[in-house]
Amino acid sequence: MNRYFHKELEEIRSKLILIGEKANEAGRLAVEGFIESDLEKTQAAVKMDDEIDDLEVEIDRASVRYITLRSPVSSDVRLIFVAIKASHDLERAGDEAHSIAKKTRTILTRDGKVKNPVEIEKMSALAFAMMRDAITSLLDENLELAQGIIKRDKEVDRINKENYTTLYNEMKGEHGDSSTHVETILISKSIERIADHAKNLAEEVIYLLTGE
């Protein structure tokens, strides 16, 4: 028997998907802004952060209300629990996108153009694919997909480490552009973080689906 308040649960779930989409979109815009030296995309990414924050608050509020008024149990209560945690992760992913965009803006306003010696594009493609898959696994309740995401985090970590080494070495050799290098290191780190949040989200989906 489906109860009328189960609709509220579905609303929470769709809000969760929505916040995921938005976080992913913000990250994509921020990275594209960096790679293409596109200030507009960067600005768009900065603006999205507020929407994401609002959505997180909405999800939290709806979750608490659902727990208080509907006394959920079993998979329902896991969904609420996952919603609270995942919305937090996604909000943090949004924050990382926000920070990428701000750093890109700093570089662009200072240099006019980003000179990028490292693998940001491939790395971000990997990270966003993870994030997209994590959201899809939540939407489709796809356990295998979620389990696959966790391993993929290693590759992102490795690229991040490479980027760091490359940039660090460059900074030791030439003494021209160290501030851009520091910002690029941080951007790389943010992308790595986004991948971490995608991994967390995947783990939460696994918890939602298996209860473990």
Added chain:
Amino acid sequence: MPKSQHSFTSIRPKGEALVWFTGMGLSVGILLIIGLLGIILKNGLSMFWPDTIYEVQLVEGSTAGPRNGQNFAGAIALERHKRLQEATNAGLTSEFQFFAGNKDAYGQMYHYVDADQIVTDATGEPLFTPASGILQLERIEFGDALGFPLEIQLADGTTITEPEALKAALFKTIEESNERLETYTKIEKKQIGRINSKMESIRLEQRALREELGEAAAETSPQIQELNEQQAALQAQYTELAAEARELRERRHQDSLLLRLATGEERRISFENITQAHFPNEMSLPGKVGFFLKQIWRFMSEAPREANTEGGIFPAIFGTFVMTLLMSLAVMPFGVVAAIYLREYATQGVIVRAVRISVNNLAGVPSIVYGVFGLGFFVYVLGGSIDELFFSHKLPTATFGTGGVLWASLTLALMTVPVVIVATEEALSAVPRGMREAALACGASKWQAIQRIVLPASAPGILTGLILAMARGAGEVAPLMLVGVVKLAPSLPLDGEFPFVHLDRKFMHLGFHIYDLAFQSPDSDAAKPMVFATTLLLIVLVIVLNLSAITIRNHLRKKYKGDTF
């Protein structure tokens, strides 16, 4: 707790003794009931069984038996140890009670014979040999006759003596004779009765006219003339019918049977006196069973004869049935309405409590008091007033101003109304409160809620009360003796004569019938089997009435079944 109980309970499990005690109480009760029913069943049913008739040979010099020492034939009714009048050295001797019939010849039907007066066989037991070919006749007068048929003489002069032909002719003649009886009874009761009632109404009209017109003028008035003509025509019809009936009667009277009694004398019995014949010693077992069932049926369907000691008890069964039914009809609405007011409308308080206690105590008032009240109030006051108002033309002959089935029913209804009130109150209070509230919440008025919901739901409980009331009412005798029961009622309270239900008629009742047979009968030996059989029927009637009420109740229960009850 007293000390003794402490030591008691320490030896045995607590309450064990009480369980045994209660069980014992129940067993004693059941044993008593089974014993009572057993006695009634055995004695009641044995009346219908064709007993073997034995030849009783008396020892030399005996003066016992119906003919002072002569051998005779009879059925053994009883064998018992004789209560010795004087101390003898013989010890205990037995005596037998024989049913020898032939009251007209012997003076009484039952005879006591000491065992030592009877010829014994080799082992010292009394010698009884079945009397072969003996005929038992049921007669309208003087009870049964026992004897050997010698010849039949018919009205047309034929005489039959050859044994086989005689047997056939005997049964045929009885059948024909019974048919004739039926015919002339019909003529006398129905046709002549109708003529009589017409004549009676004509007479009343004539009287009214004479009073109106004056004696002299009336004689010449055309109406009187016409009435006289009608009267003459009816008179002619009457004469014709009466002649026909007389002829049939005559014919029955002239057919006769010659019987030789076991004591030797010969007696001629007219067929008008014979209702049934059988050869008890020549009957097979199925034959006996058939005869037994037929006798039961005749007992239930025929009217009594010979001061109630012979014949059936149909009028009593019917009277009891009608009275109980009328009583139920009266007591049900009365009791239920009273209980509804008491439970649903009256403000619960001291007065209602007092009323309730009074009602309960009414159930404990001796029933004869109700009889006296019924006589004083219903018969004299109510009945008297009704007679004055509606039946003044019949006075001083009382119509309702004397005991009758209506007053008897009302008296018993009054007596049993406490039972119905108490049961109905219980049933009403057992209807869940939620059910009333639901009805009221639906917008029903209080009366609608009671009428449509509460009463149907409490119907099974109300019927239980009615069952109890019926059981008590049907078995009551004392008050009825004052308000309408008679030893012999000429007609039933319900018949084909307009207005079909005669509430003013006196009636017969099984309970009174038992009393009458047992204590008022001229021949108590002859009446004894009847007492038991009548008791049996009264019990059966009460059971049947109760069973039908229980069936209705169960039907209602099923209809209203559910866990809300």
Added chain:
Amino acid sequence: MSQTPETTNARADFEPFIQIKDNYNFWYGSTQVLFDMNLDIPEKQVTAFIGPSGCGKSTLLRSINRMNDLIEGIHHTGDITIADQSIYDPSLEVISLRKRIGMVFQKYNPFPKSIYENIVFSLRIAGRNKKSELDEVVERSLRGAALWDEVKDRLHESALSMSGGQMQRLCIARAIANNPEVILMDEPCSALDPIATGKVEELIHELKKDYTIVIVTHNMQQAARVSDRTAFFYLGKLIEYDVTDNIFMKPSNEQTEAYVSGRFG
């Protein structure tokens, strides 16, 4: 404990349909059971009365259709109005008042009649016996109570042959047969199993589209699930009355907080 009913915050944002007003007080004999009640109930919403046993919530509910009149020795001060008409108006007969108010009881109490006759009872007592009308009412009420599909083939069987949950829904169908404005429910699910309870709660959610519903419940989760507004009573006083979300998530009264969080007593 200062006992000013905190109802003002919940007022004015709706048009009241049932009003308990003028400091409604109620006595059984000399025992006062309701104290200074003022409460506005909105139309076509579910209002839940909660509180510990003996807090007066059932008494208040039964005051609304004057079911308490059956008890001897009651009296009251103050007034209750439904659509601005006082229920104590001497020109208003209590029977016609009850026809406007359906009631569902704690223990399902179908009449020992057929399913059909149960539903048309309120019409029959009003003298409406036209078969086509009755048939129509039966179908509408049973559909309204989500029972039609389950019983349409056995309308003339005894109502007592149904399951407990079905009987309670039949009682709801009976309550709506007369097209009332208000449905009062006195702990309608306390005798039902969770599945049947769920069905009845679903039904309440559906019914509020057409009827104003007041429900008394001991089950706080139930109040939270089905009601739009909740009133908390304690010792015959209205402690707090607000939209259900507020009562359960951020009650403004300490006693309410303690009661809904199970710390009471």
